[in-house]
Amino acid sequence: MDIACRRDTICAIATPIGIGGIGILKISGADALRILHSLFVKPNGERPAAFESHRLVYGWIRDPETGDPVDEVLVSYMAGPHSYTGEDVVEINCHSGYAVLNRMLEIVLRQGARLAEPGEFTQRAFLSGRMDLSQAEAVADLIHSRSEKALSQATRHLRGDFGREVNRWRELLMDLEAQVEAHLDFADDLSDEGEPELEALLDRVRARVIPALERIVSRYEEGRVLREGLSVVLVGKPNVGKSSLLNALVGRDRAIVTPMEGTTRDVVEDSFWVAGIQVRVLDTAGIREKPDAIESMGIERTLRSVDEADLVLWILDHSRPLTEDDDRIHRRIAGKRMLVILNKTDRPGPTGVEAARSRYGLQGDILEMCALRAEDAERLKQVLERRVLKDILLSAESTFAVNRRQRDCLARALEALERACALPHPESAPELVSEELRAARKELDALLGLEADEALLDRIFSRFCIGK
Known part of the structure; x- marks a missing residue:
């Protein structure tokens, strides 16, 4: 999916298709509010002058081309960036059913929106900075949870517990990288007592990062079964x-x-x-x-x-x-x-x-x-x-139950840190220490989506249902 395409306005049915009490159609993008204005009328037939953000409004959806009423609805407008995607979002709550939802979707598409691709709403939330990639993946895990334990784990990831832990490791590695680079660039200017020795820096890695990564990586199979x-x-x-x-x-x-x-x-x-x-x-x-x-x-x-x-x-x-x-x-x-x-x-x-x-x-x-x-x-x-x-x-x-992609990122970060800590004389090879710390930190960046190409994002979000 071209990133430029993500600037247009998308729509999708967000509830299961079939007979039911309520169906929801979502619209996200710059034209979401304009489309709502073109479709919605109050019970007296008048069009509202404005919509207040994050407030439900009762009325009817009418086909703009024919003027025919389609369904009695509750609509909500959520102004970006305070919405799920970070863009302007409209949700139309109507009666569920094949004919109602399909007619509603057809009308919205005629007003200039396009059909969302699988996971595109969550992908836009990630791209707008509302969540990191581990939280975005947790949305799919939440939807596919098969047990209370799996649901609990997905919720922990979604609220950012795992991402915050990964960020703590990243910040420590960035701090250590900076200190190692100082050894490289300003070795003659640093006092012996002003900067910790490389071995002492690596001791912080051994104590605070490696055990945590080992625990999560070694428990991957348990998390998969969960x-x-x-x-x-x-x-x-x-x-x-x-x-x-x-x-x-x-x-x-x-x-x-x-x-x-x-x-x-x-x-x-x-x-x-x-x-x-x-x-x-x-x-x-x-x-x-x-x-x-x-x-x-x-x-x-x-x-x-x-x-x-x-x-x-x-x-x-x-x-x-x-x-x-x-x-x-x-x-x-x-x-x-x-x-x-x-x-x-x-x-x-x-x-x-x-x-x-x-x-x-x-x-x-x-x-x-x-x-x-x-x-x-x-x-x-x-x-x-x-x-x-x-x-x-x-x-x-x-511990945290991670998916295969996250496990692989953590395993590669762990390998890099173990290589750095295994150097027999790190004081004589600060370049190697710096390189391994950087390699580990980049893997954590990739886990959170700070470095992610389009192919990776498309593969991740293709797991999602349309409308999420």
Whole structure:
């Protein structure tokens, strides 16, 4: 999107399209107030002489070309820079519905506005200096929040908590850069006691910046799960009870359950909630040695799901002996984060916990259960909360949950600072110290959007819905 295009007036429907009580159409730009004057009349049919900023006004929208009334509305005018975008903004609150909102949008477009691109309102707010880039990204995170914890994190970012912390690191690095440059440019004029030695400057980095960056970068995965949910894949040979377990976890008959092997041919997905975090669970085709052609395609999708999942629930059948199919699965999921389940313990059978431990060298707990018992499914959820989600929940309270772009910026800044602090004799290489401090600070600049090109901005704001 050309930056010059952002000076024109944009409009969009800001509420979900469909039948509902209220629909909102937003207009932002230099012509927003003119467009409102051309459309709005008071209940007595007169046009208001002026609109007071940040005040709701009752009346009607009329089509300027035909004079026909379109809808009974409440309108508000917010004069820039005291608005969401920093520009003049108009919001038209009308009745929701396909015909009403589309007619309203069509009329506004005819008055000279253009349809906003995804995220353009928030992009203008960023460009006008109303928020930094981390706050702008938090708007999308807020909209897409899937849990109370994710919502809380997005709110912290939106109100600027994270941005202020990053700015504190930036200011410290800028101060250190200036002092190092003084060593370089005025070394002969500086008194020994007037300026701190480089090692002392780097000690401030080691104490105040590096630990904070390490904590946030190392907790990235927890933050991702907080935002996106935990992805859990059920694997096992055919007929071990994967589909029954899926149904028990989500509390409804989501997957078909039959005594025949190979019933599940594709990945079946649903979700449930544990401790306020969404758990996306995938039931997959059973893995065995000689499947038919269609079942083979399902097994391929199973293996892809294993690679992408946060957690594998490996299900063994207590009522049947372990086989080469179980061995094959164990080799395929080795190294993945997994929880082993011994299912069908309501039946007598040859496979117990010790047999599984002995055959596969399993060290962790093995959960014995029957997927047909609701209380056992609840026990599994408790195990997930205690063993898998506990760290994520603690992380939500102790640090910031960053997105992938922010994590990458922080990781590169951390690497630069670690290189500076690892120099064996920083006093003899002040140029290198200065270069690494500058590199770290530029990464923090990029995180906040102080250095951002159009391609980056377009990629970030394309995640947003139209109207935000």
